[in-house]
Amino acid sequence: MSAGQLARPTGDRVTAKVRQVAAESGLGEIRHVSAATLNGPAWTVLVLVVLVFSFGPALVGNASIATAAALLPVFALLAALLVWFLGSEKVVVLDRGLLVGSFAPSRRPVPLPFPAVDPRTVRAVVANQRTLGLLLADRGVNAGSRTVPWSRRAVTFVGVAPALARRAAARREPLDLATATGVELWVCSTRDPHGQESLVRALGTAMRSAGAPGAEDVEALALPALPVEVSPDSADRLAIPERFRAPRARRTR
Known part of the structure; x- marks a missing residue:
């Protein structure tokens, strides 16, 4: 049994797609997963951007607060989808090689x-x-x-x-x-x-x-x-x- 089978993978979460692609690669067991997800400062910037886009028109008088509140979940969903897509970049270390790119x-x-x-x-x-x-x-x-x-x-x-x-x-x-x-x-x-x-x-x-x-x-x-x-x-x-x-x-x- 290899070292990769004996030890639990380190790093970020091992998703179902990571397991599937790793198995298909023929490069051995998963040792480590590095995901380029948002860090603390990036989350802060993201929240501020969503709030500005949602409530900005109301603050300058071009829309009502009710309209801004209705836009908030729309912009939040769009931001979440964008971040999820971009944050799917990973480096997966296997026994005999790497998987590099978007999942x-x-x-x-x-x-x-x-x-x-x-x-x-x-x-x-x-x-x-x-x-x-x-x-x-x-x-x-x-x-x-x-x-x-x-x-x-x-x-x-x-x-x-x-x-x-x-x-x-x-x-x-x-x-x-x-x-x-x-x-x-x-x-x-x-x-x-x-x-x-x-x-x-x-x-x-x-x-x-x-x-x-x-x-x-x-x-x-x-x-x-x-x-x-x-x-x-x-x-x-x-x-x-x-x-x-x-x-x-x-x-x-």
Whole structure:
């Protein structure tokens, strides 16, 4: 029996869809779930936005209080649906790989076996989406960017491009970063500092258990989480290949 079967998964709640997709992936048992759900400050902002949209017209005299009260549940429902959809981004650590992406209805995450990931590039970072995007030549607009707007805490790593990973999974073909024709910087939002550190440690433990080359120093290289700037030094720390960097993040221009 594997270590994943012996230990109860850590992190966030293991939903029915997480269990189903994990079982279909063939990557082993669930070890850890990291969900990019709203944190405390984001909940506060969300409530204020709903109240402003609901009662704003009444405060400026364009609607009655009764109308505003009637609009409140409508805006609350719309906000809840939006947050639920965006907050369905997860990273699921399995015995032999990862599931990365959205678990929302009609969406499926990308399966990444550990040979498709470079453990030496795992990093915990503190930065908003814009800063991380400015490090990349494509300004971060790629399928490997699994971020949410309310979090500045992310875990990054270099791995096989999502399209190639999906194709290999569908065909049940092996996937290896060393021979892949497409590589990307994956950026995965976490809810808070605790969730960020827990994900890094879960990755390190699972990668070492699976015998992934370079997994010995995952935590030492990734932690503590450090701020990111648009500079060659930050690009170096994230182990971004030179060809993927924006001009301001390159060593050679």
